[in-house]
Amino acid sequence: xxxxxxxxxxxxxxxxxxxxxxxxxxxxxxxxxxxxxxxxxxxxxxxxxxxxxxxxxxxxxxxxxxxxxxxxxxxxxxxxxxxxxxxxxxxxxxxxxxxxxxxxxxxxxxxxxxxxxxxxxxxxxxxxxxxxxxxxxxxxxxxxxxxxxxxxxxxxxxxxxxxxxxxxxxxxxxxxxxxxxxxxxxxxxxxxxxxxxxxxxxxxxxxxxxxxxxxxxxxxxxxxxxxxxxxxxxxxxxxxxxxxxxxxxxxxxxxxxxxxxxxxxxxxxxxxxxxxxxxxxxxxxxxxxxxxxxxxxxxxxxxxxxxx
Amino acid sequence: xxxxxxxxxxxxxxxxxxxxxxxxxxxxxxxxxxxxxxxxxxxxxxxxxxxxxxxxxxxxxxxxxxxxxxxxxxxxxxxxxxxxxxxxxxxxxxxxxxxxxxxxxxxxxxxxxxxxxxxxxxxxxxxxxxxxxxxxxxxxxxxxxxxxxxxxxxxxxxxxxxxxxxxxxxxxxxxxxxxxxxxxxxxxxxxxxxxxxxxxxxxxxxxxxxxxxxxxxxxxxxxxxxxxxxxxxxxxxxxxxxxxxxxxxxxxxxxxxxxxxxxxxxxxxxxxxxxxxxxxxxxxxxxxxxxxxxxxxxxxxxxxxxxxxxxxxxxxxxxxxxxx
Numbered sequence: 362x363x364x365x366x367x368x369x370x371x372x373x374x375x376x377x378x379x380x381x382x383x384x385x386x387x388x389x390x391x392x393x394x395x396x397x398x399x400x401x402x403x404x405x406x407x408x409x410x411x412x413x414x415x416x417x418x419x420x421x422x423x424x425x426x427x428x429x430x431x432x433x434x435x436x437x438x439x440x441x442x443x444x445x446x447x448x449x450x451x452x453x454x455x456x457x458x459x460x461x462x463x464x465x466x467x468x469x470x471x472x473x474x475x476x477x478x479x480x481x482x483x484x485x486x487x488x489x490x491x492x493x494x495x496x497x498x499x500x501x502x503x504x505x506x507x508x509x510x511x512x513x514x515x516x517x518x519x520x521x522x523x524x525x526x527x528x529x530x531x532x533x534x535x536x537x538x539x540x541x542x543x544x545x546x547x548x549x550x551x552x553x554x555x556x557x558x559x560x561x562x563x564x565x566x567x568x569x570x571x572x573x574x575x576x577x578x579x580x581x582x583x584x585x586x587x588x589x590x591x592x593x594x595x596x597x598x599x600x601x602x603x604x605x606x607x608x609x610x611x612x613x614x615x616x617x618x619x620x621x622x623x624x625x626x627x628x629x630x631x632x633x634x635x636x637x638x639x640x641x642x643x644x645x646x647x648x649x650x651x652x653x654x655x656x657x658x659x660x661x662x663x664x665x666x667x668x669x
Numbered sequence: 670x671x672x673x674x675x676x677x678x679x680x681x682x683x684x685x686x687x688x689x690x691x692x693x694x695x696x697x698x699x700x701x702x703x704x705x706x707x708x709x710x711x712x713x714x715x716x717x718x719x720x721x722x723x724x725x726x727x728x729x730x731x732x733x734x735x736x737x738x739x740x741x742x743x744x745x746x747x748x749x750x751x752x753x754x755x756x757x758x759x760x761x762x763x764x765x766x767x768x769x770x771x772x773x774x775x776x777x778x779x780x781x782x783x784x785x786x787x788x789x790x791x792x793x794x795x796x797x798x799x800x801x802x803x804x805x806x807x808x809x810x811x812x813x814x815x816x817x818x819x820x821x822x823x824x825x826x827x828x829x830x831x832x833x834x835x836x837x838x839x840x841x842x843x844x845x846x847x848x849x850x851x852x853x854x855x856x857x858x859x860x861x862x863x864x865x866x867x868x869x870x871x872x873x874x875x876x877x878x879x880x881x882x883x884x885x886x887x888x889x890x891x892x893x894x895x896x897x898x899x900x901x902x903x904x905x906x907x908x909x910x911x912x913x914x915x916x917x918x919x920x921x922x923x924x925x926x927x928x929x930x931x932x933x934x935x936x937x938x939x940x941x942x943x944x945x946x947x948x949x950x951x952x953x954x955x956x957x958x959x960x961x962x963x964x965x966x967x968x969x970x971x972x973x974x975x976x977x978x979x980x981x982x983x984x985x986x987x988x989x990x991x992x993x
Contacts, residue, residue: 429800429846434800435844517863517864518860519860601849602856
């Protein structure tokens with residue numbers, strides 16, 4: 362580097378060329394980034410403008426508080442609550458699987474596993490997220506549900522329990538990978554201090570390192586939650602496609618994403634109310650996951666500062 | 670990847686004798702259409718390609734009346750609005766019967782109480798007023814157990830839905846909405862087969878294919894007639910009422926005139942319907958009906974030809990627009 366500068370520093374043409382090149386690269390990178398932002402904005406605008414006519418016909422009050430969702434039928438009801446309840450129930454159950462499994466995996470990977478073990482265990486775990494979700498869907502329908510039917514008599518084929526458990530398994534890598542990064546970022550002195558106080562490895566890991574990494578772990582859980590809420594294929598395949606207000610995971614139900622997939626694949630005429638309802642549901646899903654993403658971001662930054 | 674496939678298809682198209690027959694429509698007729706297409710392509714030794722879509726009867730008619738496809742398979746006759754859409758777009762067509770179907774009402778094999786249901790009971794179960802109200806078997810009949818009833822049925826895009834609601838509720842497309850509605854009949858089969866409280870309806874072929882996992886309900890038309898199970902005999906003798914119906918083909922006559930392959934496909938379908946229908950568990954018409962349909966189609970083809978000739982003679986410039 363210094364040699365080449367010695368050779369060229371008296372040639373301004375070269376420097377100008379390099380500057381031009383740099384500037385060009387910079388603007389290309391900037392353009393790439395702004396394309397992504399613009400697309401996201403475009404999606405939001407489309408959702409808003411297409412669902413506006415929907416909300417002109419269906420009042421916001423009905424949309425938020427009606428307990429039935431039957432937009433394609435004679436008694437059309439447009440209450441988002443059934444879809445929302447199924448979505449949140451799925452997300453909650455998935456988190457009950459993903460958070461303990463993911464966090465414990467992360468603790469093991471960062472605090473206990475040897476370098477060699479970690480080298481193959483981590484990619485193996487991340488392999489889980491490269492399996493197509495349609496495979497997970499059929500896994501839930503054809504393997505998990507029959508298994509659960511042995512344990513829970515009267516469990517219908519389409520239920521929320523099986524797909525939720527499978528989604529929970531599916532998002533373990535999201536939790537474990539990000540949590541492990543957070544755990545490994547905890548300064549070594551904290552561990553050493555704990556050991557010098559007589560703590561064993563378990564005690565140090567669970568009572569000192571994990572709390573210190575709490576912000577990162579929580580953020581990973583929140584990101585995994587928005588992934589679970591947006592999951593489509595697994596629930597569309599294994600949870601049935603009937604919109605109903607659910608509190609019992611043994612029932613089948615349609616989530617926000619199931620409804621979108623179901624209607625988008627059918628042949629609903631454009632500019633009909635059912636067609637516009639797609640965008641209203643899409644907007645709801647967008648706002649829901651956005652809220653959780655913002656929450657995750659906020660937690661990471663807010664508590665990230667405190668723990669340092 | 671898709672782009673590549675598209676490019677290959679685009680290259681391959683014109684080099685073969687150039688023929689694609691585009692079929693779309695009813696999911697009930699899909700197994701039959703698929704079987705006909707397969708046999709036909711084998712008979713043509715790959716010279717003709719047949720694509721079969723599953724948009725549902727309503728979806729198929731929409732495409733048909735835009736001129737996007739050559740043949741629409743339907744599980745109900747074309748509605749007036751659809752016919753006028755065809756007319757507005759200058760699509761001339763012929764309707765040909767192809768097979769019978771029996772909309773089959775099914776329950777779980779462990780269901781011992783609902784061996785037979787009356788049309789009246791089905792109406793009470795499926796009418797819009799039942800939405801959120803009729804939720805347990807006992808409400809349907811005091812002798813039935815007090816179990817929740819879970820419903821599975823054809824989705825709002827399907828001809829089965831149109832036909833069932835018209836035959837049972839009395840008005841097409843009038844139905845409760847709180848049931849598992851899908852255009853995918855296999856999903857409905859899976860749902861009913863795994864749920865002891867279930868009741869569902871779909872085409873006969875899907876029932877017979879899964880007869881070990883499902884139980885068909887006998888249908889009692891009114892107080893006078895006894896309950897009738899869906900079967901080849903009961904349908905062909907006209908006793909399975911009101912849920913038996915014809916599967917129909919709609920052929921775009923201008924396309925059929927311009928492309929020999931389409932006419933050949935129709936001939937093939939009508940000549941080979943009986944064995945293929947058996948294979949896919951549909952119910953055949955009587956042999957005479959196929960011969961009549963064959964004759965009708967040929968007559969229509971000839972008429973379309975003459976009409977086109979006459980147009981070419983009188984107003985040559987209009988020909989181009991008419992083909993569409």
